[in-house]
Amino acid sequence: MGSTSEGQQADARDRDSEGRARSARPRDGLGRPLPYDAQGVPRQPEGVVRTPEETVTEAQALLAAGKPFHAHEVFEDAWKSGPDDERTLWRGLAQLAVGLTHAARGNATGGARLLRRGAGAIEEWATRTDRKRPYDLDLPGLAEWARGLAGDVEGGATVDAGARAPGLRGA
Numbered sequence: 001m002g003s004t005s006e007g008q009q010a011d012a013r014d015r016d017s018e019g020r021a022r023s024a025r026p027r028d029g030l031g032r033p034l035p036y037d038a039q040g041v042p043r044q045p046e047g048v049v050r051t052p053e054e055t056v057t058e059a060q061a062l063l064a065a066g067k068p069f070h071a072h073e074v075f076e077d078a079w080k081s082g083p084d085d086e087r088t089l090w091r092g093l094a095q096l097a098v099g100l101t102h103a104a105r106g107n108a109t110g111g112a113r114l115l116r117r118g119a120g121a122i123e124e125w126a127t128r129t130d131r132k133r134p135y136d137l138d139l140p141g142l143a144e145w146a147r148g149l150a151g152d153v154e155g156g157a158t159v160d161a162g163a164r165a166p167g168l169r170g171a
Helices: 052-064 068-081 084-105 108-130 141-152
Strands: none
Touching: 052 068, 052 084, 068 084, 084 108, 084 141, 108 141
């Protein structure tokens, strides 16, 4: 049995308390894994049920702090625990956050693709439900922000996640 560069057994996987595979490696602010002995950024707890207002407030704080990967996890909790008729909304917002994550990591192709996919999802949801500002979210403004950022990263722009974070409720 071989071992990895971190000294872990090659076939040994980190597991959570329920036995699911989950890396125990610390992460940086953009969610990238660090060596086991490095100091990372605290992770977002998974499976937290929040009100929509709490979700938006928490995600906005994380985005403003330059932690879009963590904001994506907050939106993912809403996507998984919220009402079925809002799944597309929260999934689209999660895609926007992970698109910003990829853009900030330097992955222009993946970042642009996810930003556009998220923009399309929230616009489709807003049109289908006739709700443009659910929970005071500025869906038209977010779609415009996402498409603008997608174009910038495709044009070679370097992205600072905190500086380019959207205002979820508008400017």
